[in-house]
Amino acid sequence: MHKSEQLKDFETLRLQPGSDSKQHKPFRFFNSAECLSGNPILYRRRDFFKVSLLKGEYIVHYGDESIKAFGCSLSFFSPWVPYTITQLKEEENAGYMIFTELYYNTYFNQTIRQSPLFDNESKPIFLLDKNQVEEVKAIFSKIERQEQSDYPFKDDLIRNHLNELIHYANTLHPATERHHALSSKERLHSIFHELLNRQFPVDVSRHKHLRTASDFAENLNVHVNYLNRILKEITGKSTSEILYERLLRESIILLKHTNWSISEIAYSLGFKDSSHFNHFFRRQANVTPS
Known part of the structure; x- marks a missing residue:
């Protein structure tokens, strides 16, 4: 629980x-x-x-x-x-x-x-x-x-x-206007993306802990399979695919616009070490970070 x-x-x-x-x-x-x-x-x-x-x-x-x-x-x-x-x-x-x-x-x-x-x-x-x-x-x-x-x-x-x-x-009357544009599924999708967006921009001194689909599901208080199913239904992509795309985009930004080493970038994005980051980057972008 x-x-x-x-x-x-x-x-x-x-x-x-x-x-x-x-x-x-x-x-x-x-x-x-x-x-x-x-x-x-x-x-x-x-x-x-x-x-x-x-x-x-x-x-x-x-x-x-x-x-x-x-x-x-x-x-x-x-x-x-x-x-x-x-x-x-x-x-x-x-x-x-x-x-x-x-x-x-x-x-x-x-x-x-x-x-x-x-x-x-x-x-x-x-x-x-x-x-x-x-x-x-x-x-x-x-x-x-x-x-x-x-x-x-x-x-x-x-x-x-x-x-x-x-x-x-x-003595006051509670707000009654419901935001009907969001269903329960869309709300979960919205909160997931809010949580994802708040992970960035990264700070080299602060290690990121929310990296996996299970990490996000736990913080959203739902089962990872349910989160995957809802995101797939709305976006056509799994939780992991969304995370990988965002990690790749942030990786490229850091490689281009900071003087951080590859090890520092890997650490700030939540990877255990630079070899794991190199493997991830090569698999996603077909080139090495360097």
């Missing part, structure tokens, strides 16, 4: 180097400057809650549905439903916060699971008008100020503000 992403894993992926002194806390507020870009947002379950305030145009793949969000949107994600976000046009990222269930439940008599916001009947994604945006931003600002303060009881205040935000969301 595919392992859920844990809070500490998410922090390690998202925090800028040098921020480790704030890692592994049950609550974290992230603003745009603290987030690493270029890391894949995996379609999977997490073991924490996430609240996001975004402005722009997005498709939120939430469970078995895709919901188009435009303008300013407030979204709540729980550990029980896998999700990812396809960015169509980003205008502003006001930030987001993540927290554990225990962080909330240790303060309130009612557990967060009892909130109507997470009853699994509705999708907790809300499109905000101008006045609602200002109210939500004000709550976000209060949470961020407390998170950065030295006040010894700041977590009590944060939880109160967080509870205020949850209750405020309960």
